[in-house]
Amino acid sequence: MPLTRHSLIDAAAARFGWRRAYDTTTQVDALLTEQSETAYREAADHATLATAKNTTILAVQPGVLDVRGRLLADVLYLEGVLAGARTHGLASELIQRLEDAVTHGHELTVLLADTVRATTAAHTNSGT
Known part of the structure; x- marks a missing residue:
């Protein structure tokens, strides 16, 4: 089935809260590639908007807070x-990779929280 058809099926399923599982690495690799291409395509727009919008120290703060909130919710998920995976005794390699992802995600939320704090500290110190 072509990737675009998969995308339509996945989009329709997501509207009902369903998620599709892929049983081959070829399918997973195609989906990962599609996700990356979409993200990088949209990144140019994000960079342009962020450059125009983030002109002061405090202007940076809301975006970083938003990212941290979404990331924290995803890490808790x-x-x-x-x-x-642990309860059902799934593959140890899967469990290890999930543990690594969760640990890294929590570390990233801490870094983002520190970044938000830095915006207020820099604002207070600069007087802007």
């Missing part, structure tokens, strides 16, 4: 996935 992954913790649930990890708990389920």
Whole structure:
């Protein structure tokens, strides 16, 4: 089935809260490639908007807060996935990779929180 047809099926399923599982690495690799291409295509727009918008220290803060909030929610979701994988005795390699992703995700939320704090500290110190 062509990737575009998969995308339509996936989009329709997502509207009902369903997620599709892929059973071959070829399918997974195609989906990962599509996700990356979409993200990088949209990144140019994000960079242009961010450059125009983030002109002061405090202007940076809301975007970073938004990213941290979404990431934290996703990391907590992954913790649930990890708990389920452990409970059901799924493959140890999968569990290890989930543990690594959860740990890294929590580390990233801490870095983003520090970044938000830096915006207020820099604002206070610069007086802008």
